[in-house]
Amino acid sequence: MAVTQERQRLAYIAAQAADARVNVELQTEEMTLNIGPQHPATHGTLRVVAQLDGEEVVWADIVCGYMHRGYEKLTEVRTYPQITTLVNRIDWLSSFCNEVPFILAAEKLMEVEAPPRAQYIRTILFEMGRIANITLFIGSMGADLGAITPVFFGFRDREYVLNLIEAATGGRFHPNYDRIGGLKDDLPKGWIDDTKATMARIRHYCDELEDLLMGNPIFETRTRGIGVIPASIGLEYGLSGANIRASGVDWDIRRDVPSPLAWKDLDWKIWTHPDGDSFSRFWVRFQETREATKMVDQMLDGLPSGPIQAKVPRIIKVPAGEAWVHTENPLGEMGYYVVSKGGLGPFRCKIRSASFNNISILPWLLKGVYVPDIITILASLYFILGDIDR
Amino acid sequence: MSPLSSADTDAAETTEEDVNASASALVAELQSALGDAIVGTEVHQGDAWIRLSPDSWLAAARTLRHDLGFDYFCFLSGIDWMPSAPNAEDAEAATVDVDVEAGDDSDAQDAAGATPEEAAPQLSTEAAQEQGWETGVAGGESRFQVLARLYSTGRKQGISLKADLDDEEPRVESWVSVYRGADWHERETWEMYGFDFVGHPGLRHIYLPSEFEGYPLRKDYPLLAREVKPWPGLVDVEPMPDEDGPGEAGAADGGEE
Numbered sequence: 001m002a003v004t005q006e007r008q009r010l011a012y013i014a015a016q017a018a019d020a021r022v023n024v025e026l027q028t029e030e031m032t033l034n035i036g037p038q039h040p041a042t043h044g045t046l047r048v049v050a051q052l053d054g055e056e057v058v059w060a061d062i063v064c065g066y067m068h069r070g071y072e073k074l075t076e077v078r079t080y081p082q083i084t085t086l087v088n089r090i091d092w093l094s095s096f097c098n099e100v101p102f103i104l105a106a107e108k109l110m111e112v113e114a115p116p117r118a119q120y121i122r123t124i125l126f127e128m129g130r131i132a133n134i135t136l137f138i139g140s141m142g143a144d145l146g147a148i149t150p151v152f153f154g155f156r157d158r159e160y161v162l163n164l165i166e167a168a169t170g171g172r173f174h175p176n177y178d179r180i181g182g183l184k185d186d187l188p189k190g191w192i193d194d195t196k197a198t199m200a201r202i203r204h205y206c207d208e209l210e211d212l213l214m215g216n217p218i219f220e221t222r223t224r225g226i227g228v229i230p231a232s233i234g235l236e237y238g239l240s241g242a243n244i245r246a247s248g249v250d251w252d253i254r255r256d257v258p259s260p261l262a263w264k265d266l267d268w269k270i271w272t273h274p275d276g277d278s279f280s281r282f283w284v285r286f287q288e289t290r291e292a293t294k295m296v297d298q299m300l301d302g303l304p305s306g307p308i309q310a311k312v313p314r315i316i317k318v319p320a321g322e323a324w325v326h327t328e329n330p331l332g333e334m335g336y337y338v339v340s341k342g343g344l345g346p347f348r349c350k351i352r353s354a355s356f357n358n359i360s361i362l363p364w365l366l367k368g369v370y371v372p373d374i375i376t377i378l379a380s381l382y383f384i385l386g387d388i389d390r
Numbered sequence: 391m392s393p394l395s396s397a398d399t400d401a402a403e404t405t406e407e408d409v410n411a412s413a414s415a416l417v418a419e420l421q422s423a424l425g426d427a428i429v430g431t432e433v434h435q436g437d438a439w440i441r442l443s444p445d446s447w448l449a450a451a452r453t454l455r456h457d458l459g460f461d462y463f464c465f466l467s468g469i470d471w472m473p474s475a476p477n478a479e480d481a482e483a484a485t486v487d488v489d490v491e492a493g494d495d496s497d498a499q500d501a502a503g504a505t506p507e508e509a510a511p512q513l514s515t516e517a518a519q520e521q522g523w524e525t526g527v528a529g530g531e532s533r534f535q536v537l538a539r540l541y542s543t544g545r546k547q548g549i550s551l552k553a554d555l556d557d558e559e560p561r562v563e564s565w566v567s568v569y570r571g572a573d574w575h576e577r578e579t580w581e582m583y584g585f586d587f588v589g590h591p592g593l594r595h596i597y598l599p600s601e602f603e604g605y606p607l608r609k610d611y612p613l614l615a616r617e618v619k620p621w622p623g624l625v626d627v628e629p630m631p632d633e634d635g636p637g638e639a640g641a642a643d644g645g646e647e
Contacts, residue, residue: 064596064597065599073606073607076613077616235543236570237463237569237571240462249543251462256546257546321526321527322439322526322527324437335464337467337537341473341524350465352465357571360571360573364570
């Protein structure tokens with residue numbers, strides 16, 4: 001800890017000195033820098049308009065909606081089983097995790113509960129979605145900071161997980177596997193052993209990536225103390241998931257909200273970090289990936305036998321009522337507020353996606369940072385465009 | 391770098407009754423703290439809803455944030471309770487929908503100010519009650535409701551808040567001064583429903599192009615693609631050979647297995 005503070009202090013002094021030189025030597029004129037909508041650092045079509053004074057951001061505005069697909073309107077003209085196809089495409093790196101809370105909301109209104117085996121398989125795939133999603137984050141965060149190697153590692157590791165998801169669900173990216181009252185299919189033969197081997201492999205790769213990035217002085221200097229979010233401000237903006245745990249808030253929906261999924265049976269740990277900077281966001285996600293591999297192992301060992309589908313009518317009609325179900329997705333809190341009037345489809349479905357709240361802090365956070373840090377901060381907050389624009 | 395972590399992660403074994411009990415306790419506490427601001431409450435399946443009077447929307451948020459520890463802003467959105475007929479089976483609702491669109495083509499997309507005489511009776515609340523419109527949990531008396539969700543990381547409890555808004559000029563005070571995160575959500579709700587958030591620093595479009603007209607999530611805003619071509623998925627809800635029809639109780643009994 002002492003080493004960290006010393007390093008942060010020196011970096012701060014160096015930054016101040018550089019700042020002073022710039023201010024003395026250069027007459028700076030304000031200019032507008034437009035990043036995106038097509039820019040590698042925005043990972044999709046997000047546009048950042050930054051007003052610069054020299055290298056410093058005076059204000060920044062975020063323009064989103066280039067990919068808005070109107071899912072909330074579309075859910076009103078679809079039946080419940082059809083909607084999983086839509087919500088698959090919200091956070092497309094961990095699509096299965098989007099299906100689960102929606103199906104749980106429908107099950108809550110119908111007062112149906114899936115059998116334990118189905119709940120376990122749901123949770124296994126949910127955590128595997130987290131691994132697939134966050135390994136890619138680890139790679140892309142390195143790439144955004146100039147380290148090209150981790151991105152290849154990240155893509156490679158993710159592929160092993162995606163192959164398993166494909167083997168179980170039939171869909172590599174868009175599983176569409178969750179059903180009201182259960183699942184589409186049971187796991188294929190040999191899948192459990194393959195998954196255990198892959199989880200061990202992922203843990204090994206995590207160690208490799210840790211060696212690559214964590215000790216790297218460039219990586220540390222560019223992330224430590226950059227984009228600090230105090231816990232109270234983060235909560236006000238609705239930051240969730242690893243972003244808020246990196247600000248020292250010990251809150252995880254998997255533990256704190258009762259859910260029929262298997263998390264309550266597992267022995268696991270919620271990682272937090274007190275600093276709230278870009279490095280801690282990276283670090284917390286890193287630990288969560290490892291933790292997720294251990295959770296998958298535990299669930300594979302304790303996988304109950306039995307049916308995977310509860311008895312539900314062939315034509316799904318959901319009784320009138322309102323339900324709010326949220327889960328701890330890889331990007332943060334994902335929730336559905338479903339209003340049913342007893343029909344075949346929802347009357348209203350509010351989709352609360354994590355990235356929309358997570359990046360709404362950017363105009364506040366980018367004020368006063370330097371241009372290269374914009375990229376660090378965008379990378380460390382980690383958003384998926386489909387999760388912002390819905 | 392010190393790996394600081396949470397204390398124990400042993401999830402407390404909580405049953406449905408316990409959850410409902412804690413939600414009821416929360417509602418009782420809010421009732422004593424907010425007093426007359428609350429016009430309706432509901433506790434169901436462990437979730438708590440509170441309907442506030444629209445005038446106290448902002449004051450209630452202040453109390454919740456500063457005195458009651460609701461530090462986490464989850465989302466803010468709206469609901470339009472006007473019936474519409476996305477599914478062909480809702481026959482009587484379908485006629486209502488068509489009437490509104492026919493009488494209302496020019497004005498439905500305008501700002502919430504002027505309302506044509508023909509459309510007014512159908513859009514107003516009185517007509518709503520005649521036609522048997524139903525609002526959801528915690529009640530409601532108007533077509534539009536603003537809906538928000540807050541969470542307290544300290545007590546680990548969440549609450550859904552609603553308030554009835556005026557049919558013609560839906561307007562409510564902005565929460566930006568209490569929860570900064572409400573900024574984008576209010577812009578989205580303004581864009582999708584046309585609610586006016588008084589005191590918001592800049593209500594501009596967030597998802598849609600700035601020249602976009604109309605409020606797409608209102609029920610009287612037609613989904614044009616669907617108007618032109620019926621959804622092929624409707625085939626799925628045709629009665630199975632051994633069933634009377636999708637609307638019959640018989641369909642609900644016949645399980646797949």
